[in-house]
Amino acid sequence: MMEKAAAAGRWVVVMVLVMAAIFEGTRSLNLCDMNDDGILACKPSVSKPNPVDPPTKECCKALKGANLTCLCSYRNSLLLPSLGIDPDLALALPAKCNLTTPAGC
Numbered sequence: 665m666m667e668k669a670a671a672a673g674r675w676v677v678v679m680v681l682v683m684a685a686i687f688e689g690t691r692s693l694n695l696c697d698m699n700d701d702g703i704l705a706c707k708p709s710v711s712k713p714n715p716v717d718p719p720t721k722e723c724c725k726a727l728k729g730a731n732l733t734c735l736c737s738y739r740n741s742l743l744l745p746s747l748g749i750d751p752d753l754a755l756a757l758p759a760k761c762n763l764t765t766p767a768g769c
């Protein structure tokens with residue numbers, strides 16, 4: 665009886681964690697005018713240890729429509745690493761797509 669209750673309790677904890685992860689995911693899936701497709705397309709190019717270089721056409725296209733000024737403001741934030749994105753690689757990305765990184769970035 666006790667064991668069953670404990671197991672149910674663990675299940676609830678797992679569910680809450682999963683739901684938090686999903687919520688966190690949806691919330692972050694629109695980053696600086698980049699939608700989830702764009703982020704997914706760029707992710708291989710901004711993840712260590714083996715970034716894809718040069719980035720894919722899909723990634724550059726998404727980046728073109730992104731707010732790079734906004735992206736810059738995330739350079740010291742923990743948000744990028746929490747998404748598995750390396751900030752240094754992320755900020756080097758526009759140049760690799762022949763886009764100009766905003767001044768002061």
Ligand SMILES: *[C@@H]1O[C@H](CO)[C@@H](O)[C@H](O)[C@H]1NC(C)=O
Pocket residue numbers: 731732733734737
């Ligand atoms: C881009 O982001 C910056 C900082 O978040 C904001 O001030 C600016 O208005 C945005 N520009 C566009 C075109 O959305």
Ligand SMILES: *[C@@H]1O[C@H](CO)[C@@H](O)[C@H](O)[C@H]1NC(C)=O
Pocket residue numbers: 718724760761762
């Ligand atoms: C960027 O420009 C260089 C030189 O013009 C070119 O060789 C390269 O293919 C371009 N890269 C992209 C992603 O457009």
